[in-house]
Every structure is written in structure tokens, then in C-alpha cells.
């Protein structure tokens with residue numbers, strides 16, 4: 354996506370790609386959308402994709418692939434051990450991150466499992482700029498605890514602060530001192546903080562975190578799953594970084610980290626993941642678990658085709674014109690919604706557009722899952738599938754009490770190079786309608802509540818008959834439109 358000025362002065366993101374393969378979509382009538390949502394237990398994870406018009410659930414594994422990636426997949430060397438494909442990917446990792454050892458894994462959380470099993474013990478504390486659902490679960494399952502060291506700006510939905518994903522350096526040091534450095538196996542920095550609106554950290558902040566890690570002899574682990582967006586924001590927002598190339602910024606970040614892991618379902622636009630390091634002892638400690646849980650060291654649970662696609666995808670991630678598509682499209686959507694007075698997370702981040710459900714449906718108490726209710730309402734209103742990122746995505750505490758989330762967000766992911774501008778405009782239109790009718794939206798209650806990662810497969814019901822009323826209002830306002 355490029356900075357092309359329009360003669361009319363309009364600011365419209367212009368795609369630097371063309372579409373050559375398409376997938377047909379259906380948009381069900383509103384009554385059928387209500388039925389599908391009920392059958393899915395008001396959980397957008399449980400919807401069938403055939404019932405979804407715009408799948409904005411996630412960017413994970415659903416980004417568009419390039420012609421070069423598809424071509425590379427055909428050259429894959431299929432072999433259990435010693436595949437040429439693995440060596441090509443390993444060489445690409447060395448070239449881009451400057452890291453010698455690469456341990457393949459089937460996806461991001463598999464890397465987290467290995468890291469947690471090797472480094473986290475009962476009583477361990479892992480500080481991080483913000484937690485991610487699967488990361489936290491792996492750490493707690495191994496007897497450890499997460500300590501978030503975000504800055505106050507992080508939780509302000511509306512802000513103009515460019516790096517809301519920064520770690521609070523003073524707080525980080527306090528956490529290490531309070532718990533003792535011997536109980537802190539590593540500090541984790543998440544590029545493009547998923548749960549607080551895809552907000553980046555700055556290169557300078559990473560340098561400061563490194564200094565603290567060096568002072569106490571603690572490893573620095575970078576979760577690079579959402580690295581592409583974070584790179585773009587460092588390049589465009591950070592003082593002194595605009596003259597650096599994306600490759601230089603990537604290398605600077607890698608040089609500050611002891612271990613990098615990533616979900617290639619996001620980074621590299623394919624599927625899979627891996628752990629990279631220059632630390633031989635760390636690689637040796639983790640590699641046995643790779644063979645145990647993932648697969649042999651030259652595929653780690655990935656297909657060779659996907660590994661070829663990742664190698665090309667990583668290369669393409671070094672192209673600013675490629676990685677800026679997501680953030681620019683997201684910024685467009687955020688701006689359009691803001692113009693209509695709709696509460697959204699600002700500044701626009703990566704991954705997707707995030708609606709602030711705490712504001713949007715401020716009449717719904719947090720224990721009735723406002724962001725989950727808004728996700729269900731938006732599917733009914735427009736066949737649009739978003740993801741709840743709020744209290745429902747939390748886990749109860751040891752005594753079974755609800756842990757109220759810091760933020761209640763409805764995430765509308767914009768997988769890279771997937772949607773067209775008219776589809777984004779349609780989504781904006783349906784959200785605006787919903788905002789006009791927001792007082793009709795009611796809460797949700799669990800009918801089936803799993804103990805671990807309940808948001809994935811828990812089932813809920815609407816409290817009262819607000820969904821039927823919403824459907825009637827839709828018919829009144831839109832006639833027989835889909």
C-alpha cells in the first residue's frame with residue numbers, strides 16, 4: 354500500500370496488489386443469522402464459516418498468500434529428516450533475525466508450551482508488557498505467574514500515545530526485585546500486544562527492557578507473532594527510526610532478544626511457528642521437547658509446503674509496501690468509525706479494528722460479557738464475525754471468581770490483503786446501525802463453561818429476548834435487504 358495522493362483530496366488506501374484467486378461468500382438473511390448465532394451458543398468461535406459473510410475473527414492463518422508463496426510451496430522437499438525446505442527456512446531466519454538456531458513448531462502456542470516447560474517452575478514469575486491468552490495458560494499450567502508491566506496509557510481506549518505496548522521500566526524492575534531475579538526465568542515482550550488493540554512497543558523501550566534484563570541476568574524473550582505491524586509502527590512513529598529499513602529495525606529488535614518465537618499463522622502469512630536463538634544451551638534444552646511434542650527437528654509439526662511459504666512470507670515481511678497494508682486499512686476503518694462517534698481503540702493499531710465495548714454498551718455489566726454480547730449482536734446485524742477480547746477471554750481465579758478484564762474489546766481483525774474497501778465500508782455501516790440501536794443490546798450468561806480457555810468453546814445464552822427485538826428492528830430499518 355502506498356502513499357498515493359488522490360486529486361480530490363480523499364484519503365483512500367490504495368492496494369499494491371491485485372486479486373487473482375477468489376472465494377465465494379454468502380450473506381444469510383437476518384433471521385437465519387439469529388438462528389446460527391443461537392446454535393453457536395452465542396460464541397463466534399462456534400459459528401460455521403459457511404454462515405459468515407465477513408470473517409473478522411482473526412488474522413491467524415487466514416492472511417492472503419502471495420503468488421511467490423504459492424509457487425514456493427510447489428518446490429517443497431518432502432522428507433521426514435533433513436529436508437532441503439527446512440534448511441532454506443533456517444537460512445532465511447539467520448538472514449533476517451541473525452539467529453543461528455531455529456526450532457520449528459506447529460504454531461505459536463506450541464512454542465509457548467516448550468518455553469514454559471523448560472523455563473517455568475512453581476513460583477516462577479514472568480513479567481511481560483501484556484499477556485496473551487495461550488501464553489498465560491502455559492505459564493500458569495507450569496506453576497508460574499504472569500506479572501504485567503504495562504504503562505498507564507495501555508488501558509486507555511482512546512489515546513494519542515504512539516507506543517501503548519511499551520513496558521513500564523520502573524515497574525519491571527520492581528517486579529524483579531520483589532520476586533527475586535532467581536524466580537524470573539525470562540521477561541516476555543509481545544510485539545503488537547494482541548489483547549489491548551494491537552498496540553506496538555518502541556525500539557527504545559525494548560532497549561530499556563534489555564538493560565534491565567542485563568542488570569539482573571534475565572533472558573529476554575520476544576513474541577514476534579505480530580512483528581509485522583510493530584515493525585511498521587516503529588518505522589512510521591518512532592523518532593529516529595524513519596531512516597532505518599524494515600530489515601534494520603528487525604535486526605535491531607532481534608539483537609536485543611535472547612529468544613524469539615512466533616506464530617507463522619500471523620508472521621509470514623502461512624501456518625506454523627518456531628523458536629530462534631543464538632544461545633546454544635537454550636536451543637539444546639528446548640530441542641528435546643520439540644521432538645517429543647512437535648515432530649523431528651527439521652519439520653516440527655509443519656508441512657514442508659508451509660515451511661516454504663513461511664520462508665517467502667518472512668522475506669515479504671521485510672517489504673514496507675506489504676506490511677503497511679494491514680495497519681493502513683485498519684486506520685481507515687478506525688477513522689471512519691470515529692467520524693460517526695463510535696468508541697474505538699486509538700491510535701489505530703495492528704491486527705484489526707477494536708471497538709470499545711465498555712463504552713459502546715456501557716449499560717451491560719462486565720459479568721454479562723459486554724464484548725461477547727456485542728460480538729453476537731454484530732453477527733446478527735451483518736453476518737460479521739468478530740472476536741470477544743474481554744472478561745470472557747479471561748479465566749476465573751483459583752476460587753472460581755470472575756476476573757474482570759481491564760478492557761472489553763470487540764476485535765474485528767483485518768487479515769492482510771483479504772478484504773476489499775467496499776466490504777470494510779459495509780462493516781462500518783452495520784456497526785453504525787448497531788450503535789444507533791445499542792440500547793437494545795443485552796447481556797449473555799454461560800450455559801456451558803469450560804475450565805480452560807473457556808472463550809474457545811463455551812456456550813452462552815442471551816439474557817432476555819433482545820436478539821429477537823434486534824432482528825425485528827433490522828427488518829423495520831432495512832426492509833428485505835440482506
Ligand code: F0G
Nearest residue numbers: 411413460461462485547576578616618
Ligand atoms: N502470541 C500472540 C501475540 C498471538 O497473537 C498468538 C495467537 C499466539 C501467540 C499463539 O499463536 O495461535 O499460532 O498458537 N493469536 C491468535 C489470535 C489465536 O487470533 O489472535 P498460535
